Amino acid sequence: MSISRLRPFVAVVALSALLAGCGEAGSADTGGRTTTDAVLEKARTLVAANFAGTDRDLPASGPAAVKGKNVVALACSATAPGCALPAQGFVDAATALGWTARLVDGKLDPSVYNTQIRAAATAGADAVALFGVDCAAAEGAIKSARQAGTLVFAGNALDCDDTYAGGGEAIFDGGLIWGTAGTDYGRFLDEQVGTSIAAWVIAETGGKAKVLQMRQDDSATTRHTGESEFKALSECGGCRVDTVPYTGADLLGGKLQAKLSAALQRHPDADVVMVPADAAISLGAGAAVEQARAGGRELLLVGHEGVPSSIQLIRKGQQSFALGRPWPWTGWATADALNRHFAGAPQVDPGFGFGAMDAEHLPAGDVYDGNADSPSYQDNYRRIWGVS
Numbered sequence: 001m002s003i004s005r006l007r008p009f010v011a012v013v014a015l016s017a018l019l020a021g022c023g024e025a026g027s028a029d030t031g032g033r034t035t036t037d038a039v040l041e042k043a044r045t046l047v048a049a050n051f052a053g054t055d056r057d058l059p060a061s062g063p064a065a066v067k068g069k070n071v072v073a074l075a076c077s078a079t080a081p082g083c084a085l086p087a088q089g090f091v092d093a094a095t096a097l098g099w100t101a102r103l104v105d106g107k108l109d110p111s112v113y114n115t116q117i118r119a120a121a122t123a124g125a126d127a128v129a130l131f132g133v134d135c136a137a138a139e140g141a142i143k144s145a146r147q148a149g150t151l152v153f154a155g156n157a158l159d160c161d162d163t164y165a166g167g168g169e170a171i172f173d174g175g176l177i178w179g180t181a182g183t184d185y186g187r188f189l190d191e192q193v194g195t196s197i198a199a200w201v202i203a204e205t206g207g208k209a210k211v212l213q214m215r216q217d218d219s220a221t222t223r224h225t226g227e228s229e230f231k232a233l234s235e236c237g238g239c240r241v242d243t244v245p246y247t248g249a250d251l252l253g254g255k256l257q258a259k260l261s262a263a264l265q266r267h268p269d270a271d272v273v274m275v276p277a278d279a280a281i282s283l284g285a286g287a288a289v290e291q292a293r294a295g296g297r298e299l300l301l302v303g304h305e306g307v308p309s310s311i312q313l314i315r316k317g318q319q320s321f322a323l324g325r326p327w328p329w330t331g332w333a334t335a336d337a338l339n340r341h342f343a344g345a346p347q348v349d350p351g352f353g354f355g356a357m358d359a360e361h362l363p364a365g366d367v368y369d370g371n372a373d374s375p376s377y378q379d380n381y382r383r384i385w386g387v388s
Contacts, residue, residue, distance in 0.1 A: 033237035033238060034207070034237050035202065035207025035208070035236045035237045035238040039207060039235050040203065040206070042199070043198075043199040043200075043203040043207075043236075044199075044203045046195070047196075047199050047200050047356065050199075050200075050354045050356035051356050051358075053353060053354070053355050053372070053373070054353030054354045054371075055351060055352055055353045055370055055371045056179075056349065056351040057351055058350075058351045058374075058377055059336070059348045059349070059350065059351065059380070059384060061384060062339070062348070062384040063339060063343035063384075064343075064384075064386040065097045065386060065387055066097075066339055066342040066343050067099075068098070068099075069099040069100070069126045069342065070099065070100045070101075070123075070124065070125050070126050071090075071099050071127045071128070071129065071338070072102055072103075072116070072120040072125050072128045073087040073090045073091050073094075073104070073129050073131060073155075073331070074106055074120075074128055074129065074131065074133050075087035075103060075105060075106055075131045075133075076106045076108055076113075076131065076133050077105065077106055077107055077108045078103075078105040078107075080132065080279055081305070081307035081309070081327065082132060082279070082327060083106070083131045083132035083133075083156075084131075085307070085328055086131045086155050086156060086328065086330040086331035086334065087103050087131040087331060088103060088328065088331060089327065089328035089329065089330060089332050089334075089335075090103075090129050090131070090155065090331035090332070091331070092328075092332070093332040093334075093336070093378075096378075096381070096382060096387055097335060097385055098387065104120075106132075106133055108248065108252060110137040110138060113133050113137055113141065115141075117138055117141035117145050117152070118141045118145065120145065121144065121145035121149075124150075125150050126150065126342075127150060127151035127152070127173075127338055128150060128153070129153045129154075129155050129334055129335075130152065130154055130157040130172075131156055131330075131334075132156060132157065132221070133157055134157055134159075134162070134165050134219075135157070135158060135159045135160035135162070135165060135171060135172065136162075136165035136166045136168075136220065139160055143171060146171070146173065151341070152171070153172065153173055153175060153334070153337070153338050153341065154174070154175030154176060154185065154334075155330060155331065155334040156176070156221075157172075157175070158186055158220050158221060159171065159172045159175070162185075163186065164186070164217075164223045164227075165220040173341070174337065174338070174341045174347070175337070176330070176333055176337050176350070177337065177348060177350060179349060179353075189221065189224035189225055190224055190227070190228045191228070193304065193323060194224070194225050194226070194227070194228025194231070194232060195232045196323050196354060196356065197274065197302060197321075197323050198229045198233045198236075199232065200323075200358075201233065201236075201274065201300070201302060202233070202236045202239065204300065204320075204321070205239070205271070205300075206238075207237070207238045207239060209233070209236065209238075209239045209240070209241075209271065209272045210239070210240045210271050210272065211233060211240065211241045211270065211272040211273075212243075212244055212263050212264065212267060212270045212272065212274070213229060213230060213241055213274045214243075214244050214246060214256075214273065214274060214275045214280055214285060215243045215244065215246070215276065216245075216246055216247065216248065216251065216276055216280070217245060218247045218248055219248060221277075222276035222277055223276075225276040225277070226243075226276045229274060229276075242267055242270070244260060246259055246280075251280060251283055252283075254284060255284070256284025256285050256288070257284035259284075260273065260284065261291060261292070264288065264292050264297070264299075270299070271297075271299060271300065272299065272300045272302060273288075273289055273299055273300070274303075275301075275303050275304070276304060277304055277305055278303040278304060278305040278306070278307045278310045279307075280303075281301065281309075281313065281319060282309050285301070286313065289301045300321070301313075301319045301320050302319075302320055302321045302322075303319055303321065303322040303323075304322065304323050305323070305325055305327075306322040306323060306324025306355065306357050306368045307322075308366050308367050310357075311357065311366060311367070311368065312366070314357055314358065314359060314362060315359075315362065317359065321357065321358050322356075322357045323354055323356055323357075324354060324355040324357045324368040325354065325355075326352050326368060326370045328367070329350075329352050329377050332378060333350035333352065335381075336350065336385075337350070339385065352370060352377070355368050355370070
């Protein structure tokens, strides 16, 4: 890859132990202030880099495929693309490695997570890879599996030492590298994801956004995104942010549309709606925004993940922006990281970045999986592994 790029990258609706409050959690008011030129320039620079694409050099070498492994990919839900796409990518890569692999559906239910992890260990799996399943939601089963000799490996998942997942002891056997954040997925979300999304809002509105920020704080992953967005927007002196809390139960129970519609009525001057994961758009937030637009409101709808449904919504003009993340590539990179772990080799930066999306910056197909000028990561991994 010929271009030197920023460090970024993989999210997701995954239930954890923290509970969200009711009503509006808080707001940041401008108090008559304006956004400085320095903040605007910083935002515009980051947005330009993300639109250009931030993939980095692919791994140049690594251990050959460690044959004969039996692995399980646990997705938080088969219907949540930010979980299912990387899990399927992992299974595809594991198959290329010569492993026996299967994908299991967590159904957004911690009791299912625990059952599936224990079942994998009982069946003698060498490893379980987690996608959107945070440690806090399945700590007992993870400890039991490790005692039975089954590795528990993190794709896009937070360990039990994460601040928003309880702040306990890290117990994963290993995990994917997230650029400069190392294996700390929470740090990656804090330093790169939320700030990149907020930068687009600041730049697009000239530092004058009046934001309704949807916040799912009972998921550690979406809380990281929400907190980092809020922090970045607090630097925007001319912006105002009002938060609208919701829970995983609200998401699955069809309550998002009513919650957001009520917030839009309370804040008739709001001109931006932000969600921490694109699933919230298809599960109610998008309908609330479209209803308000039909009544004459001009609203930007801002998401995170850039899943296939969001690409279609951006093409239709219904979603304004998404921070595209290469989910299938995430699964392949997790498989490579696990193969390195099996071989006793050091972990490396997988090289994937962001591909920010709006109406003028969309992938050619229906799935974003790396920048258009990036070499084939699948071919690169097959070369490293020594498989056809």
